[in-house]
Every structure is written in C-alpha cells, then in structure tokens.
C-alpha cells in the first residue's frame with residue numbers, strides 16, 4: 145500500500161470566495177505518491193499532468209477540481225463537509241487501488257489540457273449547421289476540449305462521409321486521455 149494515512153486534513157472556506165458557498169480541502173500525506181500519478185492520470189483522465197514536477201490535476205463535474213502532488217492532495221469546490229470528506233476518502237483509496245494495479249496499466253504523461261481547439265476544429269465537418277446546439281463548430285470544438293460535450297453530439301460527424309475525420313478525431317482525443325465530464329471518474 146503506497147498511502148497509509150493522511151497526516152493532516154484541513155477543510156475550510158476560502159477567504160477569497162465571496163459567495164462562501166464552497167469548501168476546499170487539503171490533505172497532507174504520510175508518503176510520496178508521485179510514482180502513482182502517471183497511472184492515476186491514465187485511469188482517471190487527468191486534465192493536466194506535469195510529470196517533471198509531479199502535479200496531476202483532475203477536473204470533476206460541477207466545478208470540482210483535485211490537485212495531487214507528491215505529498216499533498218488539494219480539493220476545491222466541495223459543496224459541504226460531507227462531500228469534502230467523501231472526496232478525500234475516494235481519491236486516497238484510488239491512489240492505492242490504481243497503484244496496486246500498475247502492472248496492468250499503461251502510464252500516461254499527457255493531459256486533456258494539451259488538446260488544441262484548432263486541431264479539433266479541423267477534424268469537425270465545419271458546416272456550422274448548429275445541430276449540436278452550439279452556434280459554430282468552433283464553439284463545439286471548445287466545449288469538446290473541456291469535456292462538456294461528446295462526439296456523438298455532432299450528428300453530421302456520424303455520417304459515412306465524415307468517417308475519416310471522425311476516426312482521426314477519436315485518435316487525437318484518445319492520445320490526450322479525453323473523456324466527457326459526465327463520463328468521468330466514478331467519484332462520489
């Protein structure tokens with residue numbers, strides 16, 4: 145087991161948040177979890193991963209973020225104490241569970257933040273037909289990069305004539321571990 149226990153856990157309301165409606169949590173760890181980060185990135189679909197400095201950023205639904213560093217986990221955007229504690233328990237269990245399976249996981253060193261909107265756009269039909277609900281293909285590409293929509297939400301892309309673009313776009317997204325936010329990690 146990589147992570148035995150949390151040395152110190154602080155859950156607090158950020159002073160800079162005037163709404164006072166969210167909680168942040170910081171957990172100091174008893175072990176260096178950096179060896180687990182490329183495997184967590186592969187399994188949980190990290191938004192950004194800085195392998196050199198051992199920083200992994202996970203983007204969850206509803207504006208929640210988890211930042212994992214060598215000896216600290218920070219969570220922001222929790223709606224209440226119960227959710228903050230549940231997220232801390234979940235992510236620490238994921239560290240051990242995923243690291244325990246590392247022999248069967250291909251580590252990933254890229255993050256979704258590396259995706260370029262223009263590269264996505266080039267692989268869309270570029271008709272601005274609005275069938276996806278977005279005003280332009282560019283707007284759809286930006287939302288897709290963020291994980292806020294999915295390929296299937298662009299009906300023309302599913303047509304045979306765009307099969308090659310679709311395949312290339314799937315390949316491009318997969319290289320960065322893309323996933324839709326609502327398909328994301330099974331967090332509480």
Ligand code: SF4
Nearest residue numbers: 273274276281284298
């Ligand atoms: S449905 Fe597809 S082709 Fe039409 S505007 Fe949206 S992204 Fe562009």
